[in-house]
Amino acid sequence: MTAVASRATALPASGRRTRQLAGTGSLLRLALRRDRVMMPVWILVVAGLVLAMPGSLESVYGTAAERADAMETMNSNSSMRAMYGPVFGDSLGALSAWRIGCYAGVLAAVMSLVIVVRHTREEEESGRQEMLAASMVGRRAPLTAALLAAFVANAGAGLLITAGMAGQGVRGALALGLGIAGTGMLFATLAAIAAQLTESARLAKGLTGAALGAAFVLRAAGDSGTADGSSAPTWLSPLGWQENLRAFAGERWWVLALVGAATVAQGVVAYELAGRRDVGMSFLPTRPGPARGRIATAGALAWRLQRGAVLGWTAGFLLAGMVFGQMASGAADIVGDNESTRDIIERMGGRSDLTEAFLSTITGLFGMVAGLYVAASVLRLHAEETSQRAEPLLAGAVGRLRWAAGHLVIAFGGSALLMTVCGIGVAIGHGEDAGAVLGACLAQLPAVWVLGGLTVLFVGAYPKGAAAAWAVVGGCLAIGWIGPALDLPRAVMNLSPFGHLPKLPGAALSWPPLITLTLLAAALTGVGLAVLRRRDMTN
Incomplete structure (x- = not known):
C-alpha cells in the first residue's frame, strides 16, 4: 500500500x-x-x-x-x-x-x-x-x-x-x-x-x-x-x-x-x-428537514416540489404582461403605415381594430408560452418516476391516481393562474378594457390544457418517449409565431390547438371550439391516467 x-x-x-x-x-x-x-x-x-x-x-x-x-x-x-x-x-x-x-x-x-x-x-x-x-x-x-x-x-x-x-x-x-x-x-x-x-x-x-x-x-x-x-x-x-x-x-x-x-x-x-x-x-448541501414531517398528502408534496417553478413563472408572466400591455397602447405608432406589418398582426390577432388585434396577438403568444409551463409541470411526474422517488411513495397507501393528481392540479391550475396574472398585467400596462383582456387570456386555457393532456398521454402510454411532448409544444409555438408572418395555409395553422381559438378581444366569443378543446384535453388526460394506472412503473 x-x-x-x-x-x-x-x-x-x-x-x-x-x-x-x-x-x-x-x-x-x-x-x-x-x-x-x-x-x-x-x-x-x-x-x-x-x-x-x-x-x-x-x-x-x-x-x-x-x-x-x-x-x-x-x-x-x-x-x-x-x-x-x-x-x-x-x-x-x-x-x-x-x-x-x-x-x-x-x-x-x-x-x-x-x-x-x-x-x-x-x-x-x-x-x-x-x-x-x-x-x-x-x-x-x-x-x-x-x-x-x-x-x-x-x-x-x-x-x-x-x-x-x-x-x-x-x-x-x-x-x-x-x-x-x-x-x-x-x-x-x-x-x-x-x-x-x-x-x-x-x-x-x-x-x-x-x-x-x-x-x-x-x-x-x-x-x-x-x-x-x-x-x-x-x-x-x-x-x-x-x-x-x-x-x-x-x-x-x-x-x-x-x-x-x-x-x-x-x-x-x-x-x-x-x-x-x-x-x-x-458544496451547498440540502438543509435537513424538520424532525417531524409536515407534508401529509401527495398533493402537498407535489406543491412542495413545484412551488418555486409556479412562483417564478407567475412573476414572469405578470411583469411581461405589464410590458406588452404598455406596448399595446402604441401599437398604431409602432406599425405606422406599413401595410405588411398590419396584415401580419391581423392574421395573428383577427381582423379588428389594430390595438385589439395586437392585444389578441400577445395574449395568444402568452398562451403558447403557458404551454411550455404545463408540459414541464406534467413531465415532473416522469422525472419523479425515473429517479425512483415515486416508488417508495407508491409502496404505501398512496395510489397512482392520487399521486398523479397532485402534480396535474398544479400543472393545469398553475396554467390558469399564469393566464390570470397575465391578463391582470396586460390590463395594468394597457390601462383599458381590463375585463376584455382578462377574458382573452383565459380563453387560451383550453388549448393550453390540450398540450397538457397530450403530455399526460405521453407520460402514461410511452414514458420512454415522454420528452417528445417538448417537440409538440415547440411545434405549436413555431406555427403560432412564424406561421402568420409566412402566411402558412389554414390547414397548417389548424394543426395547433391555438389555431381554433376565437381572436379575443375584438372577435365574437365562440363557445363550441372552447368546449371541444376542453373535452379533448379531458379525454387525453383520462386516457393517459388510465394507462399510467395499469402499466409497470419505470417501463
Whole structure:
C-alpha cells in the first residue's frame, strides 16, 4: 500500500491530469447517443428560428426605405428596445439579428444548461455516475464529456446559422453564429458550476435559469434607457454582449473575447470545484428537514416540489404582461403605415381594430408560452418516476391516481393562474378594457390544457418517449409565431390547438371550439391516467 501511494504521489502533474480525464471519450459517445433525438431537435429549433427571420422580415419591410423607417421607429420606442434591443442597421441581416438574436441566444443557453446538468448532476442523482466512477473513469471526465456535448450542440447550431445567413453577408453571418453559440457555451459552463454547488439537478437548472433571467432583465433595463447599447446594465449582461457584437452592422469582433474569457473562467472554476468534492456530494448541501414531517398528502408534496417553478413563472408572466400591455397602447405608432406589418398582426390577432388585434396577438403568444409551463409541470411526474422517488411513495397507501393528481392540479391550475396574472398585467400596462383582456387570456386555457393532456398521454402510454411532448409544444409555438408572418395555409395553422381559438378581444366569443378543446384535453388526460394506472412503473 505504501509503495502504491508513493508511486501515485510521484506521478507528474500531467499524468494526474490525464488520469482525471480517463474515459472522457466513452462518456461523450454515451452522452451523444442518449441525446441523439433531443440534441438535433434543439439545434434545428434554434437555427430554424433564425433562418426563417430574413424571409419573414422581407415580406414586411420589402424596401430599403421601409427598413430604415422601421429602424427609426423601433429605436425610438423604449418598450421595443427592452424586448428586442436597439437596431444597429437597416439591412435584412441586421434586422434579423435584432429581432431574433437575443431570443436565439436564450434558447441556446437553455439547451446548454439542460445538456450539462443532464450529464452531470442528474447522473449523480440517479446513482449511475457512482457505478461509472467505480470503473476507469477520471474524476473530471463526466464534466468534460458534458461540456463537450454542449459544445457539439452549440457548434452545430452556430454552423447552421452561419451557413444559412451567409446570403445576407458572410461576416455578419459568422458573427451571429459565433455570438449565439458563444452565449450557449457561456451558460453551459455556468450550469457546470451550479451542478457542483447543488445536490439536485432541479436546483442546478433553477439557479442557471435564474441567472439567465437576470441577464435578460439587465439587458432589457439597459436597452430601454439608451438606443445604442452602451448602458452599464447592458454590458453587465451576456445577452448584451451578443447584442453589442453588432452582426451585419459593423461587427465588433473583440466582444467575442469577452464571451470567451468569461466561458474559460467559469470552466476553470467548475473544474476546480469538481476536483474537490465526492461523487453525489455538493458544496451547498440540502438543509435537513424538520424532525417531524409536515407534508401529509401527495398533493402537498407535489406543491412542495413545484412551488418555486409556479412562483417564478407567475412573476414572469405578470411583469411581461405589464410590458406588452404598455406596448399595446402604441401599437398604431409602432406599425405606422406599413401595410405588411398590419396584415401580419391581423392574421395573428383577427381582423379588428389594430390595438385589439395586437392585444389578441400577445395574449395568444402568452398562451403558447403557458404551454411550455404545463408540459414541464406534467413531465415532473416522469422525472419523479425515473429517479425512483415515486416508488417508495407508491409502496404505501398512496395510489397512482392520487399521486398523479397532485402534480396535474398544479400543472393545469398553475396554467390558469399564469393566464390570470397575465391578463391582470396586460390590463395594468394597457390601462383599458381590463375585463376584455382578462377574458382573452383565459380563453387560451383550453388549448393550453390540450398540450397538457397530450403530455399526460405521453407520460402514461410511452414514458420512454415522454420528452417528445417538448417537440409538440415547440411545434405549436413555431406555427403560432412564424406561421402568420409566412402566411402558412389554414390547414397548417389548424394543426395547433391555438389555431381554433376565437381572436379575443375584438372577435365574437365562440363557445363550441372552447368546449371541444376542453373535452379533448379531458379525454387525453383520462386516457393517459388510465394507462399510467395499469402499466409497470419505470417501463
